[in-house]
Amino acid sequence: MEKEISQAVIRRMPRYYRYLGELLDDGVERISSNELSTRMRVTASQIRQDLNNFGGFGQQGYGYNVKYLYDEIGKILGMNQRHNIIIVGAGNLGQALANYVKFEKWGFVIIGLFDVNSALKGISVRGIEVRMMDELEEFLKKNQVDIAALTLPKEKADEVANWLVNLGIRAIWNFAHLDLELPEHVVVENVHLSDSLMQLSYNIVRTEKSKDKK
Amino acid sequence: MEKEISQAVIRRMPRYYRYLGELLDDGVERISSNELSTRMRVTASQIRQDLNNFGGFGQQGYGYNVKYLYDEIGKILGMNQRHNIIIVGAGNLGQALANYVKFEKWGFVIIGLFDVNSALKGISVRGIEVRMMDELEEFLKKNQVDIAALTLPKEKADEVANWLVNLGIRAIWNFAHLDLELPEHVVVENVHLSDSLMQLSYNIVRTEKSKDKK
DNA sequence: TAGATTGTTAATCGATTAACAATC
DNA sequence: TAGATTGTTAATCGATTAACAATC
Numbered sequence: 225m226e227k228e229i230s231q232a233v234i235r236r237m238p239r240y241y242r243y244l245g246e247l248l249d250d251g252v253e254r255i256s257s258n259e260l261s262t263r264m265r266v267t268a269s270q271i272r273q274d275l276n277n278f279g280g281f282g283q284q285g286y287g288y289n290v291k292y293l294y295d296e297i298g299k300i301l302g303m304n305q306r307h308n309i310i311i312v313g314a315g316n317l318g319q320a321l322a323n324y325v326k327f328e329k330w331g332f333v334i335i336g337l338f339d340v341n342s343a344l345k346g347i348s349v350r351g352i353e354v355r356m357m358d359e360l361e362e363f364l365k366k367n368q369v370d371i372a373a374l375t376l377p378k379e380k381a382d383e384v385a386n387w388l389v390n391l392g393i394r395a396i397w398n399f400a401h402l403d404l405e406l407p408e409h410v411v412v413e414n415v416h417l418s419d420s421l422m423q424l425s426y427n428i429v430r431t432e433k434s435k436d437k438k
Numbered sequence: 439m440e441k442e443i444s445q446a447v448i449r450r451m452p453r454y455y456r457y458l459g460e461l462l463d464d465g466v467e468r469i470s471s472n473e474l475s476t477r478m479r480v481t482a483s484q485i486r487q488d489l490n491n492f493g494g495f496g497q498q499g500y501g502y503n504v505k506y507l508y509d510e511i512g513k514i515l516g517m518n519q520r521h522n523i524i525i526v527g528a529g530n531l532g533q534a535l536a537n538y539v540k541f542e543k544w545g546f547v548i549i550g551l552f553d554v555n556s557a558l559k560g561i562s563v564r565g566i567e568v569r570m571m572d573e574l575e576e577f578l579k580k581n582q583v584d585i586a587a588l589t590l591p592k593e594k595a596d597e598v599a600n601w602l603v604n605l606g607i608r609a610i611w612n613f614a615h616l617d618l619e620l621p622e623h624v625v626v627e628n629v630h631l632s633d634s635l636m637q638l639s640y641n642i643v644r645t646e647k648s649k650d651k652k
Numbered sequence: 653t654a655g656a657t658t659g660t661t662a663a664t665c666g667a668t669t670a671a672c673a674a675t676c
Numbered sequence: 677t678a679g680a681t682t683g684t685t686a687a688t689c690g691a692t693t694a695a696c697a698a699t700c
Contacts (some may be wrong), residue, residue: 238582242633280683284682411638415634418540429515438492444690446691497699498656
């Protein structure tokens with residue numbers, strides 16, 4: 225039986241991937257868990273434990289080959305395959321995501337942009353034309369869509385998400401400020417910007433308080 | 439000595455706040471940890487433990503008063519005070535954030551928008567004019583800025599962040615795809631969209647694999 | 653008073669760190 | 677071969693869950 229890998233580990237993988245990418249760009253050929261731990265400010269033990277969840281990528285006495293490890297983590301994260309994305313909700317955030325070219329470097333390609341607002345009909349963002357929601361069903365039949373990014377008001381999000389799932393969508397990148405209620409087989413990744421801002425605010429308040437104490 | 443509250447707890451606080459806000463909107467007056475645990479799909483024990491890090495907000499035999507608890511968590515998160523924000527980097531993401539009116543509901547007010555790109559000079563987003571970076575120092579002298587949101591390419595982010603800190607900024611909401619190297623007293627909250635997308639991708643790949651197994 | 657539900661202590665579980673034998 | 681560093685087991689630490697006495 226497959227051992228389930230904890231979300232704590234998975235959250236760290238993109239960060240390893242990022243650091244290895246930078247090392248690669250800098251022309252570094254090999255690195256030890258110890259050297260990497262110093263750069264990333266984590267323990268070497270954690271790095272080795274994390275990686276060994278997926279396999280033994282290193283070599284005793286040598287360390288890790290940067291290029292090899294980068295590619296392997298890439299595979300683990302699915303960076304070796306293309307992911308077609310549609311953005312549902314073509315407001316500011318939706319358009320900002322559509323404009324974000326960097327994602328394509330990792331194989332995430334935005335192939336559609338949808339909205340209910342007919343004022344947006346016909347406008348294009350980086351060559352991607354905004355379509356109306358009633359064209360979505362047809363679009364999903366003709367195109368393989370791997371991920372739907374939800375950038376719409378929370379009032380509509382749950383309904384739209386369920387509708388998308390019924391049409392066959394299996395993965396949702398949710399920017400709406402609510403917890404979606406979806407069948408278990410659907411993969412959901414949340415980006416709650418206001419939660420993030422509140423955490424920041426908490427830490428500001430906390431810092432101010434500890435200053436008062438001194 | 440003040441006991442340090444773990445980041446795991448802090449990450450959950452905005453979610454409690456959100457659920458309580460919804461209950462409040464629905465006119466619910468009181469709620470037990472048990473009832474709330476069912477809605478939020480966490481254990482009642484965790485809810486009580488989390489809250490008791492900050493104080494005893496409930497009453498035996500009664501539960502929690504929704505309005506009171508909502509306000510108290512609001513205070514913990516600093517939602518009772520105004521936070522002035524500047525956005526540094528007026529590209530798509532920066533403009534999207536500037537357009538996001540919802541933040542003001544929680545007291546986060548965007549008071550400035552800065553960029554190096556002179557092509558953007560003079561344009562306005564929701565009444566906030568884009569200023570050039572060389573006006574920033576003067577702006578910080580004249581206005582109280584609590585948070586700087588960094589929405590610029592990672593190549594510039596570290597330099598700009600350090601410069602901002604030297605000018606007195608104490609909190610940074612970082613959207614650039616790198617880890618900022620800043621003095622310890624500076625509070626940083628990261629939003630790494632590509633990390634989030636990679637986590638989603640990992641979970642898609644994982645789901646596909648477990649399907650193959652069956 | 654009896655019932656309900658908190659606040660809090662104790663038990664369990666999981667994640668992180670340390671240690672070291674295996675091995676390149 | 678000697679030195680370095682991994683992979684992995686064992687120890688520790690912290691976070692979550694369970695249990696229950698306190699109390700409204």
